Amino acid sequence: MSVAAVRVRRSLEAATVPYPMILGVLGAAVVVSVVVATGIGPVRIAAGEVTSILLHHLGGGGDTAANADLIVWRLRFPRVLLGAVVGAGLALAGAVVQSVVRNPVADPYLLGLSSGASVGAVAVITTGVSALGAMTLPVAAFAGAAAAMAVVLLLARHRGRLLPLRLILVGVTCGHLLGGVTSFMLARAENSSAQQQIIFWLLGALSGANWSVLGAPSAVVVAGCFWLLLRARRLNVLVLGDEASAGLGVNASRLRLELLLVTTLLVGTVVAVSGGIGFVGLIVAHLARMLVGADHRRMLPVTALLGALFLVWADVAARMLITPTELPIGILTAFIGVPFFLLVMHARGLAAEGSP
Amino acid sequence: MTLNVERVSVALGGTTVLGQVSMTVPDGGFTALLGPNGSGKSTLLRTVYRARRPDSGRVLVDGTDIWAMPAAWAARRTGVLAQEHHSGFEFTVTETVTMGRTPHLKGLDRLSRKDHDVVGQALEQTGLTRFATRRVGELSGGERQRVLLARALAQQPRMLVLDEPTNHLDVRHQLEILELVRGLGVTVVAALHGLDLAARYADTVVVLQEGRIVADGSPSTVLTGDLVRDVFEVAAIVDKADDGLLRVTTRPLRSGRVR
Numbered sequence: 001m002s003v004a005a006v007r008v009r010r011s012l013e014a015a016t017v018p019y020p021m022i023l024g025v026l027g028a029a030v031v032v033s034v035v036v037a038t039g040i041g042p043v044r045i046a047a048g049e050v051t052s053i054l055l056h057h058l059g060g061g062g063d064t065a066a067n068a069d070l071i072v073w074r075l076r077f078p079r080v081l082l083g084a085v086v087g088a089g090l091a092l093a094g095a096v097v098q099s100v101v102r103n104p105v106a107d108p109y110l111l112g113l114s115s116g117a118s119v120g121a122v123a124v125i126t127t128g129v130s131a132l133g134a135m136t137l138p139v140a141a142f143a144g145a146a147a148a149m150a151v152v153l154l155l156a157r158h159r160g161r162l163l164p165l166r167l168i169l170v171g172v173t174c175g176h177l178l179g180g181v182t183s184f185m186l187a188r189a190e191n192s193s194a195q196q197q198i199i200f201w202l203l204g205a206l207s208g209a210n211w212s213v214l215g216a217p218s219a220v221v222v223a224g225c226f227w228l229l230l231r232a233r234r235l236n237v238l239v240l241g242d243e244a245s246a247g248l249g250v251n252a253s254r255l256r257l258e259l260l261l262v263t264t265l266l267v268g269t270v271v272a273v274s275g276g277i278g279f280v281g282l283i284v285a286h287l288a289r290m291l292v293g294a295d296h297r298r299m300l301p302v303t304a305l306l307g308a309l310f311l312v313w314a315d316v317a318a319r320m321l322i323t324p325t326e327l328p329i330g331i332l333t334a335f336i337g338v339p340f341f342l343l344v345m346h347a348r349g350l351a352a353e354g355s356p
Numbered sequence: 357m358t359l360n361v362e363r364v365s366v367a368l369g370g371t372t373v374l375g376q377v378s379m380t381v382p383d384g385g386f387t388a389l390l391g392p393n394g395s396g397k398s399t400l401l402r403t404v405y406r407a408r409r410p411d412s413g414r415v416l417v418d419g420t421d422i423w424a425m426p427a428a429w430a431a432r433r434t435g436v437l438a439q440e441h442h443s444g445f446e447f448t449v450t451e452t453v454t455m456g457r458t459p460h461l462k463g464l465d466r467l468s469r470k471d472h473d474v475v476g477q478a479l480e481q482t483g484l485t486r487f488a489t490r491r492v493g494e495l496s497g498g499e500r501q502r503v504l505l506a507r508a509l510a511q512q513p514r515m516l517v518l519d520e521p522t523n524h525l526d527v528r529h530q531l532e533i534l535e536l537v538r539g540l541g542v543t544v545v546a547a548l549h550g551l552d553l554a555a556r557y558a559d560t561v562v563v564l565q566e567g568r569i570v571a572d573g574s575p576s577t578v579l580t581g582d583l584v585r586d587v588f589e590v591a592a593i594v595d596k597a598d599d600g601l602l603r604v605t606t607r608p609l610r611s612g613r614v615r
Binding site: 102229230231233234236237239240241242243244246247248249250251289293294295 | 402405406407426427428429430431432434435436438439440443444446447448451452455456458459461463464504507508511517
């Protein structure tokens with residue numbers, strides 16, 4: 001290998017901390033956080049006992065007390081896992097949308113996904129329809145998100161092309177229209193219990209977690225993450241713009257369409273079970289970029305792990321801050337996330353022109 | 357690699373930008389596109405690097421219609437230095453140049469030793485080795501332009517398409533970049549503003565005016581005082597410089613303010 005090539009390899013790996021170590025530390029932090037967070041609640045359960053209960057259920061044996069077992073396995077563990085999955089999914093989707101529209105203040109909801117989901121969910125809550133049993137609300141929310149994205153894509157498409165500015169304009173406009181519909185239904189809601197339910201849904205909550213709602217989002221987030229990694233190189237190219245993409249053999253409009261369909265799947269399934277949790281999708285990708293740079297091959301896995309970590313702890317705060325009542329998690333993501341983000345940004349001296 | 361543009365037409369919003377344009381660039385040849393702003397140079401180049409599909413006509417490289425092939429197929433053969441609104445400032449120089457390997461890589465492929473070699477060579481050729489770990493956003497306009505050229509070189513193209521490659525460059529780097537490109541031995545199609553640069557580096561010049569080719573041939577036959585006056589609306593004296601190369605001196609047709 002030539003001297004120049006060695007230099008290239010070094011400069012690609014020039015991060016102060018080796019990348020595999022960052023990935024390892026974050027992965028371990030997620031596992032530890034899930035165990036510790038499962039132990040936290042009105043009934044405190046030591047991390048050691050949580051571990052043995054989890055190992056017992058995962059096939060490792062060991063004796064567990066029936067009461068603690070119920071709390072850990074039935075109630076808290078699925079919820080903490082859902083937090084991790086939702087956090088990872090929203091953070092990934094945020095990173096993708098920021099690159100698709102080449103705008104650092106974009107988030108997964110920019111293109112009307114959450115507004116569409118909200119219309120579906122709120123319609124179910126206000127009308128009391130329950131055609132699909134417990135799954136009625138998630139299915140309606142997903143359908144709302146998918147329909148909103150379909151409309152946005154159709155309207156934004158112009159002469160076979162899908163360009164960032166048009167996407168943003170159409171997405172934001174449709175989002176406002178759908179927001180109006182939601183507000184209308186909220187104002188017209190018959191009773192205050194329905195209104196309370198709606199507000200909780202709009203701000204997001206993981207209180208609906210149980211084993212049955214965990215499957216779909218987990219599968220979609222894991223598959224989505226892998227799919228995105230396969231396209232990470234082309235995502236890098238997309239950030240350079242349409243002309244550069246053409247020259248490098250990447251059809252920017254088609255890649256945008258594919259990425260937005262996957263984003264819809266990710267955000268749709270996640271929002272369907274957790275409501276419109278804000279802020280995760282906006283900020284986590286930026287933290288990942290500050291940590292490992294802008295190359296999607298490096299930042300996407302870090303984004304997913306950071307998103308999981310962040311939401312697990314935001315949910316602990318949502319459960320514990322004003323016990324015995326619970327706060328919508330969207331309030332906590334803003335309260336914890338904004339100061340934390342500003343602190344990190346200040347420490348790292350993020351240039352204003354920095355991100356895509 | 358030989359480039360054949362066959363009767364390519366492009367219309368934008370009902371206006372003809374290119375009308376039945378045909379040209380041939382032989383393997384290893386250097387063709388300069390000349391013409392005033394809005395004459396269709398960039399649009400013609402865009403049809404060659406697959407950024408704009410011609411409304412009619414074909415673009416062939418070595419006899420194959422590039423618009424009938426996958427985008428990556430074309431990008432493995434043709435490298436592009438286009439007029440980009442600079443973005444992707446957060447990437448490092450090496451990351452950006454490495455993106456030139458994209459058409460040669462699939463999904464999860466790791467960079468091979470060869471990929472590293474190619475990127476290292478591209479950085480060296482463009483004098484960017486010492487900037488390797490810097491972010492593109494920290495560089496000057498001229499350095500960024502060299503990053504884009506290095507990225508194109510990392511594609512290992514057999515043809516280079518250059519749209520105003522000397523933009524943002526100081527005089528020394530203008531000459532250096534064209535010397536470098538000329539020395540690569542690949543086929544080159546370049547839109548140039550500088551008539552002198554075209555005369556010095558191109559084998560063939562193609563002059564565009566309002567989307568049509570009005571003259572083509574060797575610089576010495578095409579670049580005459582009459583043609584320059586008709587197409588560019590400036591007065592020109594064309595003579596031979598000390599080194600035997602064509603020299604084009606221009607001045608306004610009428611002195612005074614810009615109208």
